[in-house]
Amino acid sequence: MPRAATPDSRIASRKLEMILRHSARVFAEKGYEGASIRDISRASGVSLSGLYYYVESKQKLLYLIQIYTFRTILSQLRRKLEGVSDPAARLRILVHNHLEYFLRHPMEMKVLAREDDVLAGEYRKEVAEIKRRYYGTALEIFEELRRAGQARQLNPRIAVLSLFGMMNWIHTWHRPQVDPQAEALSDVMSQMFLHGVMNGHRAASQKLSSAARGTLKVAARATG
Amino acid sequence: MPRAATPDSRIASRKLEMILRHSARVFAEKGYEGASIRDISRASGVSLSGLYYYVESKQKLLYLIQIYTFRTILSQLRRKLEGVSDPAARLRILVHNHLEYFLRHPMEMKVLAREDDVLAGEYRKEVAEIKRRYYGTALEIFEELRRAGQARQLNPRIAVLSLFGMMNWIHTWHRPQVDPQAEALSDVMSQMFLHGVMNGHRAASQKLSSAARGTLKVAARATG
DNA sequence: TTGTGATTCGAACGAACGTTCGACTCAGGA
DNA sequence: TCCTGAGTCGAACGTTCGTTCGAATCACAA
Numbered sequence: 001m002p003r004a005a006t007p008d009s010r011i012a013s014r015k016l017e018m019i020l021r022h023s024a025r026v027f028a029e030k031g032y033e034g035a036s037i038r039d040i041s042r043a044s045g046v047s048l049s050g051l052y053y054y055v056e057s058k059q060k061l062l063y064l065i066q067i068y069t070f071r072t073i074l075s076q077l078r079r080k081l082e083g084v085s086d087p088a089a090r091l092r093i094l095v096h097n098h099l100e101y102f103l104r105h106p107m108e109m110k111v112l113a114r115e116d117d118v119l120a121g122e123y124r125k126e127v128a129e130i131k132r133r134y135y136g137t138a139l140e141i142f143e144e145l146r147r148a149g150q151a152r153q154l155n156p157r158i159a160v161l162s163l164f165g166m167m168n169w170i171h172t173w174h175r176p177q178v179d180p181q182a183e184a185l186s187d188v189m190s191q192m193f194l195h196g197v198m199n200g201h202r203a204a205s206q207k208l209s210s211a212a213r214g215t216l217k218v219a220a221r222a223t224g
Numbered sequence: 225m226p227r228a229a230t231p232d233s234r235i236a237s238r239k240l241e242m243i244l245r246h247s248a249r250v251f252a253e254k255g256y257e258g259a260s261i262r263d264i265s266r267a268s269g270v271s272l273s274g275l276y277y278y279v280e281s282k283q284k285l286l287y288l289i290q291i292y293t294f295r296t297i298l299s300q301l302r303r304k305l306e307g308v309s310d311p312a313a314r315l316r317i318l319v320h321n322h323l324e325y326f327l328r329h330p331m332e333m334k335v336l337a338r339e340d341d342v343l344a345g346e347y348r349k350e351v352a353e354i355k356r357r358y359y360g361t362a363l364e365i366f367e368e369l370r371r372a373g374q375a376r377q378l379n380p381r382i383a384v385l386s387l388f389g390m391m392n393w394i395h396t397w398h399r400p401q402v403d404p405q406a407e408a409l410s411d412v413m414s415q416m417f418l419h420g421v422m423n424g425h426r427a428a429s430q431k432l433s434s435a436a437r438g439t440l441k442v443a444a445r446a447t448g
Numbered sequence: 449t450t451g452t453g454a455t456t457c458g459a460a461c462g463a464a465c466g467t468t469c470g471a472c473t474c475a476g477g478a
Numbered sequence: 479t480c481c482t483g484a485g486t487c488g489a490a491c492g493t494t495c496g497t498t499c500g501a502a503t504c505a506c507a508a
Binding site: 239271273364 | 484488
Binding site for chain 2: 012031032159166167188
């Protein structure tokens with residue numbers, strides 16, 4: 001019996017995995033509240049009551065999708081970051097890791113992005129905690145960029161959340177047949193972000209006239 | 225009788241406006257599907273059946289909120305863009321207009337961002353059409369930037385949709401007591417975007433310093 | 449073969465859903 | 479005074495919701 005055999009939050013049974021995949025698709029298509037357990041039953045081929053043998057509630061279904069997705073993304077990210085010290089390279093790894101997972105699991109990511117404040121109680125707390133850790137990792141990388149002189153003096157919270165905005169908004173517009181895939185997409189977004197937060201004065205200093213240099217320095221200070 | 229007195233999609237009655245405001249708040253808090261007509265009845269102080277005197281269905285409630293919000297944002301934007309020809313300035317106006325409306329009407333904007341694919345039929349088509357016009361305006365401004373040598377040769381669709389991502393993601397994190405208001409926020413995001421898409425090789429040219437001067441002007445106004 | 453626990457499901461539960469209906473109030477014109 | 483129509487609402491409609499329960503089936507050890 002899967003419920004007893006596993007420490008509650010792990011995915012053990014193949015069938016549970018399959019149910020979660022179908023649930024993610026249904027949630028992505030109709031939204032959490034708009035989707036009924038009967039929709040999920042129909043999509044997964046498991047009877048209505050049969051679902052409750054594997055998952056104890058609709059909320060837990062959503063919780064499992066969210067926590068599993070976050071854990072996977074975060075652990076993959078940490079593995080890829082190991083041994084890389086250049087801040088810009090680390091930033092590109094974060095963006096690429098996020099977008100690659102995004103485009104490989106669009107349903108799960110849409111659920112993550114849309115059903116942000118549906119969960120309650122302990123489920124909510126656990127998901128919020130791992131999300132906070134993920135955000136913290138991005139924040140650290142931004143601070144590294146700044147220490148390395150590759151980022152202007154601007155609100156780190158806004159910079160990082162803007163980056164997540166760029167990335168997470170993708171679920172509203174990306175069409176796999178039309179739009180670039182993860183590689184090209186993460187190149188563009190990494191570049192946009194890195195140029196966007198770059199210390200313009202230093203980056204352009206080689207070719208800048210001294211008058212323009214002064215203007216940029218004041219501009220950077222004024223908005224920091 | 226409001227239904228007969230107006231060409232169907234206009235907001236005429238004060239009471240209807242009041243119902244729409246409360247509806248937007250309820251939709252923002254619980255999501256469209258998660259919110260019940262009874263929730264809206266309770267929030268607005270109008271009886272359950274009384275609501276149907278003003279709006280013919282729950283879907284129409286959502287439609288009215290979305291179409292009215294888009295129309296307002298787009299018409300305000302066009303008015304502000306009149307007579308401004310500098311592409312960077314036009315971009316900053318778009319960002320500022322979007323974020324100012326965003327922070328002034330957070331409930332409506334959250335509904336716009338989250339309940340993107342709920343509407344069906346004619347309602348859906350009308351909202352999609354005005355959204356397309358709004359997106360088109362942003363796209364035109366980006367092309368102007370590029371013609372003026374202030375943007376690299378990158379996929380305009382991705383650049384513009386990334387900008388919208390930055391802006392629309394705000395509803396997931398912005399706390400009015402903690403985070404910057406519209407002025408400072410739009411300065412930061414405009415700068416991030418303009419630097420982000422800027423042609424790095426031409427950083428020393430006249431066009432860059434003119435863009436930076438414009439940025440400085442807006443920044444000084446915001447902080448002064 | 450029998451027994452046991454894992455697995456599955458049809459049928460039903462009470463609650464909540466969006467919407468409708470008919471009756472009521474009330475202001476203003478005839 | 480009576481009539482009309484805008485405005486309002488309590489009560490109910492039929493449907494769908496998340497969840498439960500008990501019985502049936504299955505694989506396999508004894």
